[in-house]
Amino acid sequence: MADDKLDHMQAQVETLENGRSSSLGLDAPHEAGSVQLLDSHHVVLVPTPSRDPKDPLNLPGWRKNVAVLIIGLYSAIAVLATGGMGAIVTQVRAMYPPxxxxRVADLLTYPTLFMGIGNLLAMPLCVAIGRRPVFLLSLLVLVASGIWCACSSSLSSHIAGRNILSLAAGQSEALVAFMVQEMHFLHQRGRAATWNAAIQGAGTGAMFVATTYLVPAWGMRWWYGVITIIDGVLLLAAFLLVPETMYDRILEDEGNPSNETKVARVTTKTNLTLDPDRYGARTWRHDLKIFHFTPRWSETWIFYKVAGQSFFIPSIVWLLLLNGAFLGVYVFHSSTFAPVLLGPPYLFKFEFLGFVQLAIVVATFIALPLIGYGSDWIIKLMSRMNKGVYQPEYRLLSVILPSIIAVVSCVIYGQTAQHPEKWSWAGIVIPYAAGFLAFMGANTVAITYVVDSWPAEAGPMLLVVAAGRGFISFGLSYAMVPWVEKNEYDGSMRDLAVVCGVFALLGIPCYVFGRKMRVWSQKRFWSPA
Structure with missing residues (x-):
């Protein structure tokens, strides 16, 4: 009897994956993302978990947490390897002749470009063959390219090795976010994405501190050596503990309820019984397999097609520009804070620059309750006010605080850098951390909103946001020096503050008309023939 009831629960007429909502009591037949999140006083599990033990949604909590930890540490070491050279550029310059x-600047600027290219190559591949093989390959390439950089005997070889390294590090943006989302239900995605970002930020900050001591003592080659050793350990841990998160989520036809039948929904209070006899048990042998799917090479063309179509959706373009602007703030701060603090009147010692990165660690743990758990709390509150129905636009409310922080941090940083004699060194360090917090907030909102709004097309759209902001960052890094020379610090930061403010305000029409954009995009691009 209990099994029959659970089978009945499993026979959902509609799930988040196929983007339809008519069976959930909603009016729009093609309204992707709108789902029943609350049933009475309980949270509905979206997507609906199957009874398959191999469903990533059915992973035990400890497996999900360990996977998020490994993925976050991979992201941290990838960010360190590609962006951590800014604090030790003086030592790097000393390695090469006048x-x-x-050309030494290419070691700092090219990585963001090649990270974007890496996304363009890897994201379609992860749709064709699965997330796990692409993730493991990225770690393997990081290990090989780290050895290359450590053993390079010329600047050209060093640049080439870093470019290959950056191709693999690019998956720290879109792919890992996709994997984290696929293991968690809708009401958990905000906190899961922020935990991933927090682990990345804390790990990167701690390694930045270590970098300022390691490089002067052991040299640049051992900096790459330590990074490569960590990547090797993560490769082994990922092989053992990070499962395949791609899953063909199809509707079970058990029960086949009629239109008149009221379908019970699986909630957080449902005691869902798995069915290993029918689906097969999740075993270590199964988890250790690298390839779980027959390659679907035709999916790569569809992937690029959907990515191109995404540029016609205003809310996706807005998220790309917003993320690019907030990333620009962080890039500006991270590229300029060292010269300001090393110069008068602050006269920081070089090794103190590493401790400035600890402000990033503080920012990540501030972001966890405010952005991560706060975002999930907001969507539950708004859904409760909307008779239990969730609209993805509720996620956009979480960008308000990061937007205010971004604008204020720009103003304070610009004034402090331009007039250091009038401001404390905290006017550099605190806005630097605040800029990172703002970018983390914009990134979390982008990931969760895209996955919730267009679940079936989320991969290509995440590629657009992640790769696009990488290219924006590359352009900003080249424009940084002439920009500051022309407008000085206060003028440059004022310009960025205006840009961030304008893009943040564009979130208002995206919130108001977001539902119509989702319906239009589904009918225009992805409705079945």
Whole structure:
């Protein structure tokens, strides 16, 4: 009797994956993302978990947490390897003769470009063959390219090795976010994404501190050596503990309820019994397999097609620009804070620069309750006010605080950098951390909103946001020096503050008309023939 009831619960007429909502009591037949999140006083599990033990949604909590930890540490070490050279650029310059000094800048600027290219190559591949093989391959390439950089004997070889390394590090943006989302239900995605970002931020900050001591003592080659050793350990841990998160989520036809039948929904209070006899048990042998799917190469073309179509959706373009602007703030701060603090009147010692990165660690743990858990709390509150129905636009409310923080941090940083004699060093350090917090908030909102709104097309759209902001960052890194020379710190930061403010205000029409954009995009691009 209990099994029959659970089978009845499993026979959902509609799930988040196929983006339809008519059976959930909603009016729009093609309204992707709108789902019943609350049933009476309980949270409905969206997507609906199957009774398959191999469903990533059915992973035990400890497996999900360990996977998020490994993925977050991978992201941290990827960010360190590609962006951590800014704090030790003086030591890097000392490694090469005067005629190579101009090209040393390529070690700092090219990584963001190649991270974007890495996303363009890897994200379609993860749809064709699965997330796990692409993730493991990325770690393997990080290990190989780290050895290459450590053993490079010329600047050209060093640049080439870092470019390959950056291709693999690019998956720290879109792919890992996709994997984290696929293991969690809708009402958990905000906190899961922020935990991933917090682990990344804390890990990167701690390694930044270590970098300022490791490089002067052991040299640049051992910096790569330590990074490569950590990547090797993460590769082994990922092989053992990070499962495949792609899952063909189809509707079970058990029970086949008629239109008149009221379908019970699986909630957080449902005692869902798994069915290993029918689906097969989740075993270590199964989890350790690298390839779980027959390659679907045709999916790569569809992936790029959907990515191109995404540029016609205003809310996706807005998320790309917002993320690019907030990332620009962080790039500006991270590229300029060292010269300001090393110069008068602050005269920081070089090793103190690493401790500035601890402000990033503090920012990550502030972001967890405010952005992560706060975002999930907001969507439950708004859904309760909307008779239990969740609209993805509720996620956009979480960008209000990061937007205010971004604008204020720009103003304070610009004034402090331009007039250091009038401001404390905290006017550099605190806005630096605040800028990172703002970017983390915009990134979390983008990931959760895209996955919730267009679940079936989320991969290509995450690619647009992640790769697009990487290219924006690359352009900003090249424009940084002439920008500051022309407008000085206060003028440059004022310009960025205006840009961030304008893009943040564009979130208002995206919130108001977001539902219509989702319905229009589904009918225009992805409705079945």
């Amino acid at each position: 005629e190579d000094q101009i």
